[in-house]
Structures are given as C-alpha cells and as structure tokens.
Amino acid sequence: MTSATTSWQPSASLKALRERAALLAQIRQFFAGRAVLEAEVPVLSHRATSDPHIDSITALCNGEPAYLATSPEFGLKRLLAAGFGDCYYLGKAFREGEAGGRHNPEFTMLEWYRIGWDDRRLMEEVGELLSLALGIEDIRSLSYRALFLHHLQLDPHTASDEALRDCVRREVELSFVPASRDECLDLLMSHRLEPTMGEGITLLYDFPASQAALARVEVDENGTQVARRFEAYVAGLELANGYWELTDAEEQQRRFEADHRYRAMQKLHVYPYEERLVAALEVGMPDCAGVALGVDRLLMLAGGYQRIEEVIAFPIERA
Template identity: 40%
Template sequence: MSDAYLPTAEIAALKARAALTARVRSFFEQHDYWEVETPLLCRESVIDAHLDPFELILSANNATTSERFFLQTSPEFCMKRLLAAGADRIYQITRAFRKDEAGDRHNPEFSILEWYALDDDLVSQMSFVEALCRELLHPDGLRAKSFLRVTWADAFENVLGIQILELDAAELMEFCLQTIPDAVPSEHAGIDEGWDFWAQLLLCERIEPWLAEQHAVFLYNYPASQAALARLSPEDPRVAERFELYVGGLEICNGYRELLDASVLRERNALENAIRVRQGLSDLPETRHLLAAMEAGLPDCSGVALGLDRLIMLALKRDTIDQVISFPIDRV
C-alpha cells in the first residue's frame, strides 16, 4: 500500500513546530505587538515580476458577472491598510501562495510570519529579527556567534572586488561573461538583459556561496531597482532601505522601511507589470486599496516578512521543508 497518505514530517517534528510557533507568538506579545488576521483571497495582489499569484475567477456578493481574485503572496497590503486605520505594532502568522515554487526549500503554499511597527527604522528591525532568531535557533550555539551586517554593494566588493553600483549593464554583462561564463545561459550570452539580470546572476553564483560560509548575514541597502515596496535611502538614492537575512546561506526574511508615496508605487507597479507582460505573464490589477490607504496617510513604518517554515527548518536542524510541514504539494 502506498504511504502517500502519510505526512512527510514526523509527528515529533510537528509537535516541536507547534511549540516553536507558540514561542513566536509569546515573543511578539512580549514586545508589544498584537496579532491580526487578514484575508487570503483578495481582488488585488502584490505586483511583482518575480512573484506569480494563483488566480481564481469568482462571483462575489451574488454578482452576475465574474471577477478576478488572487490568493495572497503575502498579507502585506491588508496589514498596511490596518496601519493606515490606526494600528501600531501588528504581526500575523498566516498562509501565503506563490506559483512555480516547489523544492527542498519551497512549497507553493507556505507559512509566513509578517509584522509592521510604526516609527521603527531598518536598524531597529534588524536587531529585532536577530533577537527572534536567538530566541528560536539553538540559543546556546548562537550566543557566541555574531550576525554580520553588510551592505549589498559591499558584499560584491568584498567577494569580487567590484564597485557594482558604479557599473552599467554592459559593463556588468562583460564582467559576468569573463568571471562566470559557464553560468551564463547560452540564450543570454552576449545579450544585454538589463542590469538586474546580471547582478542577480552574480549574486546567485558568487555572493550566495560566500553567504553560506557565514553564520548569519544581514544584506541591506539593496539597489533602487530592487526596492519593491521599500523607500529609497535619503542618503543615497541609488539604494533602497531594504534588508534580507541569510542564515547558513538560507534566506530567511525580507525587511523594508516602507514606501509611503502612492505616486512612486504607481510607477513601480506599471514597471513591474510591463516586465511581467514581456515575460509572458498576465498583468495584475492596480493596487487601489493600498494606494488609497497610502494617500489617506500611511504612517512612517517598517515591516518584515519571514518564511516561518524555513525558520522552523533551521530550529529543528532539518534539511528540507517537507520535514517540517505535514503535507507538501506532492501529498495533497
């Protein structure tokens, strides 16, 4: 008889996961955050060329015509609407959904821990993330180990000896062709795909192996072209107030000093939709509810989205995500 009906995670691991999740909630409550719930199904979704949401066609409110709805890739939009309505320090443990993400470290449906705080800056949130990790990830082993904080550009300079923000797309392409020729897809060799394409290729091939050698590293001040929903730095408009944490080479979370300017978000949405169309993906509807919240006065805030399954993977010293979730995509 097939054992496909069984969970991929051991029952002991699932019990340990429940205990860790309880500790996460306790940690946030001790730091004066309160828990919220927001919808999984909305008429809008994050407009991102690299995140493809699941789409459903539904009739809502007994309507005679059908509408597009999306399973959320993160609870970001609705949580920011709560901030605009007066919430101050909120967190949520919920499900998120992303197409074409399955493997040892991905599942199309996954658990996400997301939080927002008014008036906190990027440095404060990095310290908060570090404290959370020290609470959950083998505390005895973490006390003697530091969490590095390295700017995105400095990581390239330290590993490759280049000042990447000073290079244009053609120069970066040439550097890739000389440095990592075997990693350049044959259909792209000699073609300028754009600055971000070549920067990401270098990140995957050269920077992430270095990150894997470190204990824990915050990469921060991402290039402005990769700002997503982060604001640009007032000190250097070439970079955005955004960070990611890597632990043992595994990306754990993504944090922003949140963008407040609705007009800038409209511009970024249009750009991301144009990229999606060029890639053969459908364009996504304008984020009118979030834009309205921003225009009404989204307060100064920062936020972090953390992959809870991955954090639990590390806490339980497991190698793959299916060892900490009950039924991954191939078991449902």
C-alpha cells in the same frame, strides 16, 4: 496499492511537527512581550501581486476571479493606515510555481510592521528573533556594496553593465547571457556570494535602487541612491526581506503601473493590482518598517532539515 494508500500520511515526522508547534508558540510569545498585536487579513482577494517575479494562484469566488495572497502585506498596510498600530501576521501565503527543496506553493509566512522605525532598527529586531529561534549569537551586518567589494572587488552600484557581465562570465557557469543589470547582480548573489556567508546570521542592507520593490529610495553616504531594504541570511539561506516602507501614494501608483508594463512586455499574466493600498497611502500610512520571514525555512534551519517537505505535514503532492 493506490496512491491514496501511501500518501495519506504526513511527509514530516511527528517530531518535526511538534517542533513547528513550538516555534509558532515561540514567535507569538516574542511579539506578545513587545506589545505587537497579531492581525488577521484575507488570504483570498479580488486583487493580486504586481511583482514581476511572483505569480498569484487564481481561484473562483462567487463566479468572479480571485487570488490567494502571496503575502499579507496589502492587508496589514491597510490596517496600519486605519490606525491599528504595530502588528504581525503568522499564517499561510501562496505562490504559483513554487516547487523544490526549499519551496512549496502553500507556505507559512511571518510578516510584521513597526511604526516609527526604519530598516536599520527593524534589522536589529530580526537578528534578535533569529538568534532566539536558532540559538545563534554570531550576527553581522554589512552593506550590499561591502559584500560585493570584499569578494568580487566590484561596486554593484557604480560598475558598468559590461563590467557586471564580465564578472558573471568569470564567476558563474552559464549557458545563457543575462538579460539585465539586475539579473547579473542576482546571479552573482545566488551563485557566488550567498555561499560565502557562513553559519552565522548575516543582515545585508542598502540594495540597488532598481531592486527597491516597495521600499524607500534614499541617498547613502557615498551619494548613491540605494533601496532602504535588507535581507537576512543564515548559512547562505535567505530567511527574511525587510523594507523601510514606501508611504508616498503617487510613487506607489507609479511602481504598480511600472510592474504592469514590465509584465505585459515579458508576456506575463497581468493581475489587477491593489488600488486600495494606494487609497490608504493617500489618507496617510504612518512611517514604518516591515519585514517578511519564511517560517518553514526557519524551522528547517532550527531542526537541521534539508528539504521543506520534512517540516510540512502535507506539501502540495499530498494535499
């Protein structure tokens, strides 16, 4: 019996695939009722992500290197700068090296942008969508600082590097020494804090400024610089990552270049970044907030599935 004989069938049950279709329809209905337009943007581009923690999948197009989109962000922001208005993308995204119970290199992403909104207002809408899709009414919002203080008695914004390393040594069993402050924070979040979040919807906001990515950096009520971004969790599983979007072209250029320097220093592949986004910001992208949400993970939670292949017809092993 050949491998093709056994692997032609979908890994997900027909029940799960029908639940997927219903969820996609529910999402589209949610945005139709709020006058947010669905937009199509390229999933194949001559530009790639600069994010040091994400790798693009490389292709060949007309004899030149091209890249499968790791998210629809750059295309949607160019539409915003052109005056398209509130919009969302619901479709495929691709990331190299994504494998495991919650990851597949090809996955379904929902990403949307709201003009004139900040991260707090968009955070509320994320909670409403998740509540609708999951039937969960328990929604809580708290700051990144409050979560660390409550469970670890440590302020993640002001604690010294040594205090963070000591906390990691106490709370996490590791065979290596974390290389940076942000690595310490990420280890504490994933190994110690995410498991405390419970079955409800947790909306976590005001991350360290060093983790701003493409979010604005503002001063909070304690006089600390924080990244105006948030993450949404259910049962300790991260579902969404949102920003009060950066609209400063010079700062965007600086962050792209900083990403490139970091990738080069870490001996990672350096991809051509999206200078057309910088050009769009120079013309003027409206103030807005945006968020990306993993649809496959959402379906896993909604249907009680444990592994991503249970909700995808043909994961990479069968593609």
